[in-house]
Amino acid sequence: MRSYSLTAAAKINLHLEIIGDRPDGFHELAMVLQSVDLCDRIDLRPLSTDQIRVHCNHPEVPVDQRNLAYKAAALMAAEFPDTFAQYGGVEINIHKQIPVGAGLAGGSTNAAAVLVGLDLMWQLGLTQSELQELGARLGSDVPFCVVGGTMLATGRGEELAPLPDLNQIYVVLAKYRSLSVSTAWAYQTFRQQFGHAYVSNVQELETRRQRVHSGPMVAAIAHRNNTEIGQRLYNDLERIVLPEYPQVQRLREQFQQQGVLGTMMSGSGPTVFALTESQTQAEQVRERVQVAIADPDLELWVAPLTNTSIRIASSRP
Numbered sequence: 001m002r003s004y005s006l007t008a009a010a011k012i013n014l015h016l017e018i019i020g021d022r023p024d025g026f027h028e029l030a031m032v033l034q035s036v037d038l039c040d041r042i043d044l045r046p047l048s049t050d051q052i053r054v055h056c057n058h059p060e061v062p063v064d065q066r067n068l069a070y071k072a073a074a075l076m077a078a079e080f081p082d083t084f085a086q087y088g089g090v091e092i093n094i095h096k097q098i099p100v101g102a103g104l105a106g107g108s109t110n111a112a113a114v115l116v117g118l119d120l121m122w123q124l125g126l127t128q129s130e131l132q133e134l135g136a137r138l139g140s141d142v143p144f145c146v147v148g149g150t151m152l153a154t155g156r157g158e159e160l161a162p163l164p165d166l167n168q169i170y171v172v173l174a175k176y177r178s179l180s181v182s183t184a185w186a187y188q189t190f191r192q193q194f195g196h197a198y199v200s201n202v203q204e205l206e207t208r209r210q211r212v213h214s215g216p217m218v219a220a221i222a223h224r225n226n227t228e229i230g231q232r233l234y235n236d237l238e239r240i241v242l243p244e245y246p247q248v249q250r251l252r253e254q255f256q257q258q259g260v261l262g263t264m265m266s267g268s269g270p271t272v273f274a275l276t277e278s279q280t281q282a283e284q285v286r287e288r289v290q291v292a293i294a295d296p297d298l299e300l301w302v303a304p305l306t307n308t309s310i311r312i313a314s315s316r317p
């Protein structure tokens with residue numbers, strides 16, 4: 001059996017709209033999701049015992065059953081018990097580069113890499129949609145992370161429709177190291193504050209979905225109009241997170257002053273990103289924001305957008 005080394009890309013939300021409640025307790029969403037070439041590395045090595053072992057270079061990432069990569073391996077073992085019994089367990093080494101608790105789908109993309117990697121290691125030959133269906137059982141962002149690129153996501157976030165690839169856009173990401181936001185808290189608080197405006201019938205729900213399908217962000221992407229993409233960035237969860245965390249609001253204002261295409265919080269935050277049309281400009285923005293905020297707790301990254309999520313870096317017997 002072979003060992004695999006994979007890279008797993010982060011995601012940002014170009015559009016995140018909360019439409020209403022779902023019977024399963026989640027929220028009905030309309031999102032545009034985008035992969036960013038800021039990657040974790042996931043190494044998978046077969047074990048002769050029937051264990052799942054996780055190691056991670058980041059001290060805050062749990063390596064037990066709470067880890068989404070562990071859950072992905074456990075799900076594969078449960079789904080394919082004969083293969084698991086035949087081949088034995090797996091050791092998962094996670095080399096984190098994507099910030100944790102950041103709104104960048106770091107955990108989800110690690111889980112997606114484990115699904116893709118174990119499919120290869122165990123020679124299961126699963127289709128992309130089978131991998132996505134398994135991913136949906138682990139978290140709302142995992143199905144997107146299996147495939148990546150630029151996608152319209154509806155439902156819980158797992159109903160995906162591809163959009164044209166974006167080219168020549170760079171992203172500057174900024175996050176306070178000591179700050180992380182619970183996604184469940186952000187959605188719950190949104191429900192408390194704005195739940196009265198949720199769509200409550202099926203027909204209205206469909207109308208709202210269609211509005212996003214033909215909405216300004218999707219149109220801007222179809223026309224590859226980078227200026228328009230920057231101007232149309234949208235995230236409902238900013239209404240919850242920014243008032244609670246003034247430092248994130250200030251960060252967002254700093255980015256705004258830099259003449260970028262646009263700036264927005266990603267997912268449930270607290271990472272803020274800005275889009276630029278060149279790497280040089282992105283590097284300049286990073287420098288200027290770092291100097292302006294002058295806080296050693298602030299971390300910044302520059303990365304291009306990417307059309308893929310999980311890549312096989314190497315494989316060996």
Ligand code: C5P
Pocket residue numbers: 025026027028029138139140141155156157183184185187188
């Ligand atoms: O699916 P995931 O585990 O990433 O979701 C984390 C939390 O975010 C959920 O427990 C839920 O509170 C909230 N959420 C939601 N609606 C979604 C996705 C996430 O309410 N569509």
